Amino acid sequence: MGRHKEFDVDEALCAALQVFWRRGFEGASLTDLTEAMGITRPSLYATYGNKEELFRKTLDRYEQMHLCFVAQAMEAPTARGTIGELLRGYADVLTDPMHPPGCLGVNSSVCTGGGEAETIRQELIARRSLNEETLKRRLERAASEGEFPADEDPADWARYVMSVGLGMAVKAAAGATRCELHRVAEIALRALPAREPALA
Amino acid sequence: MGRHKEFDVDEALCAALQVFWRRGFEGASLTDLTEAMGITRPSLYATYGNKEELFRKTLDRYEQMHLCFVAQAMEAPTARGTIGELLRGYADVLTDPMHPPGCLGVNSSVCTGGGEAETIRQELIARRSLNEETLKRRLERAASEGEFPADEDPADWARYVMSVGLGMAVKAAAGATRCELHRVAEIALRALPAREPALA
DNA sequence: CGGGTACTATATCAACCGGTACAAAAACAC
DNA sequence: GTGTTTTTGTACCGGTTGATATAGTACCCG
Numbered sequence: 001m002g003r004h005k006e007f008d009v010d011e012a013l014c015a016a017l018q019v020f021w022r023r024g025f026e027g028a029s030l031t032d033l034t035e036a037m038g039i040t041r042p043s044l045y046a047t048y049g050n051k052e053e054l055f056r057k058t059l060d061r062y063e064q065m066h067l068c069f070v071a072q073a074m075e076a077p078t079a080r081g082t083i084g085e086l087l088r089g090y091a092d093v094l095t096d097p098m099h100p101p102g103c104l105g106v107n108s109s110v111c112t113g114g115g116e117a118e119t120i121r122q123e124l125i126a127r128r129s130l131n132e133e134t135l136k137r138r139l140e141r142a143a144s145e146g147e148f149p150a151d152e153d154p155a156d157w158a159r160y161v162m163s164v165g166l167g168m169a170v171k172a173a174a175g176a177t178r179c180e181l182h183r184v185a186e187i188a189l190r191a192l193p194a195r196e197p198a199l200a
Numbered sequence: 201m202g203r204h205k206e207f208d209v210d211e212a213l214c215a216a217l218q219v220f221w222r223r224g225f226e227g228a229s230l231t232d233l234t235e236a237m238g239i240t241r242p243s244l245y246a247t248y249g250n251k252e253e254l255f256r257k258t259l260d261r262y263e264q265m266h267l268c269f270v271a272q273a274m275e276a277p278t279a280r281g282t283i284g285e286l287l288r289g290y291a292d293v294l295t296d297p298m299h300p301p302g303c304l305g306v307n308s309s310v311c312t313g314g315g316e317a318e319t320i321r322q323e324l325i326a327r328r329s330l331n332e333e334t335l336k337r338r339l340e341r342a343a344s345e346g347e348f349p350a351d352e353d354p355a356d357w358a359r360y361v362m363s364v365g366l367g368m369a370v371k372a373a374a375g376a377t378r379c380e381l382h383r384v385a386e387i388a389l390r391a392l393p394a395r396e397p398a399l400a
Numbered sequence: 401c402g403g404g405t406a407c408t409a410t411a412t413c414a415a416c417c418g419g420t421a422c423a424a425a426a427a428c429a430c
Numbered sequence: 431g432t433g434t435t436t437t438t439g440t441a442c443c444g445g446t447t448g449a450t451a452t453a454g455t456a457c458c459c460g
Contacts, residue, residue: 001458002406026227027313030448040409042450047407051448102310110302110310110373113227116448125374159371159380160387167367171359173310174325180359187360191391201428202436230418240439242420247437251418316418401460408455416447425438430431 009047012037017058022100025055025108026117055108055120062104063127066093074134079142080192083161086135087185090165094172095181102173106166132162149193164188209247212237217258222300225255225308226317255308255320259327262304266293274334279342280392283361286335287385290365294372295381302373306366332362349393364388 015036019028030051034041048054069089076082094102109124139154148154168181215237219228230251234241248254269289276282294302309324339354348354368381 001404003408003455003457005407006456023313024311027311029446031446041448042410043408045449106370107310107312110370111224111227111307112373113223128374153383156383156387159376160384163367163371163384164363164388165367166370167363167365170306170310170366170370171363173312174328176359183353183356184360184363187356187391188364188388189391191387191389201434203426203428203438205437206426229416231416241418242440243438245419404457404459406455406457408453410453411451413450414448417445418443420441420443422441423439426436428433428435430433 005047007037007039007043012039012047013054013057013061016054017062017104018100020055020058020108021062021102021104022107024111025051025120026111026113052116052120056123059104059124059127066096066099066104069093070131070134074138079139079147079157080189082135082138082142083157083192084185084189086161087165087168087188088182091168091172091178091181091185094169095176095178101175103169106169107173110170128162132158135161152193160191161188205247207237207239207243212239212247213254213257213261216254217262217304218300220255220258220308221262221302221304223307224311225251225320226311226313252316252320256323259304259324263327266296266299266304269293270331270334274338279339279347280389282335282338282342283357283392284385284389286361287364287368287388288382291368291372291378291381291385294369295376295378301375303369306369307373310370328362332358335361352393360391361388 015038016033019032019036022028023032030041030044033051033054034044037044039047044054048057069092070086073082073085073089076085090103093099105124105128109121109128112118112121136154136158139148139157142148143150143152143154148157164184168176168184171184172181216233219232219236222228223232230241230244233251233254234244237244239247244254248257269292270286273282273285273289276285290303293299305324305328309321309328312318312321336354336358339348339357342348343350343352343354348357364384368376368384371384372381
């Protein structure tokens with residue numbers, strides 16, 4: 001019963017993703033969004049709730065479609081492999097010519113205009129914390145398997161990897177090329193302890 | 201001749217710095233600024249021009265007062281010393297309890313709301329590029345002095361150091377502590393080539 | 401063919417944005 | 431004192447923000 005929607009909900013969400021990705025949460029106005037999505041304001045509110053909820057749906061889609069390499073990287077046989085896949089995969093997403101440069105999450109979490117945007121910012125920070133925690137656990141496993149010296153703190157290494165990634169995101173948003181970011185990732189990997197464990 | 205100003209221009213600029221630092225250029229409204237500076241809108245425009253010019257003056261002051269460690273780091277005897285001072289000094293600024301967390305430049309350059317803010321964003325990117333160039337030249341000098349292997353590209357290393365710094369800035373804005381960032385810096389330094397040059 | 405239901409479009413809301421016109425008030429030169 | 435210059439406070443400008451009320455339109459069921 002009822003009238004059919006005249007637009008594709010997923011397609012419109014994809015268009016919204018492009019806008020949020022380029023402009024950030026605060027920088028994307030409803031006018032930007034509705035024009036890119038090809039729908040009117042009331043349609044947006046009826047379908048997605050409000051700007052904040054639309055962003056959350058967009059963010060979910062972003063993680064599923066563009067950050068899926070993270071889960072895959074966690075299954076690499078070695079810690080070095082995991083970190084390498086993480087940084088290289090991230091570099092590729094950040095400089096994908098099919099999408100705006102940089103990271104949707106980073107672009108929307110740095111400037112803190114205050115008000116409602118602060119909620120979004122905190123949520124993005126929490127999601128990043130979760131990713132760092134996941135990486136930490138992976139490195140703890142690597143340590144328990146003798147891959148890391150016992151005096152290395154996995155939390156420190158997870159934080160370091162995240163920092164390099166966030167820095168690459170900022171540089172990508174500023175125009176860094178894919179090749180440049182790959183070189184950053186390559187150098188970042190050199191910080192890892194020498195191949196030899198205490199002995200395995 | 202004429203009437204005296206009832207406020208201290210430098211003091212008000214310092215107050216504006218706090219606001220821009222916390223909120224970013226776009227996130228800081230004229231209401232936020234005038235309230236923090238203790239002056240009215242017309243006084244702000246008569247004294248500093250407009251919001252954009254006020255930001256530039258604020259940015260100059262920021263670099264002079266809080267980024268002065270950069271010039272000093274460049275004079276360290278070794279490349280390792282320069283990079284170490286750079287990252288540690290930056291970590292300290294990013295987490296100075298007397299000021300908002302993070303970096304004024306990064307906080308104002310990531311989100312791209314479009315319009316007038318884009319000018320500021322490009323200018324901040326250009327200033328960062330300049331810093332990276334300066335570091336690159338310092339590393340080139342180190343390479344010419346035999347401190348770096350010949351097959352290492354100073355541009356790559358400068359980009360890597362900048363990336364780590366930018367990442368630390370994002371993490372600081374998200375609540376990272378000074379100690380955590382110092383550990384990031386320490387690990388980042390391990391990526392440097394072994395102490396021994398080709399031989400000096 | 402209605403009736404009911406969902407979607408769409410126009411037009412609008414109050415609040416806020418950066419930026420100013422205007423006139424009152426204060427300090428100088430004379 | 432008087433005239434001039436500069437600063438200050440109030441009140442306001444057009445434009446944009448996120449979010450809706452209202453009315454019209456298309457579709458399904460019976």
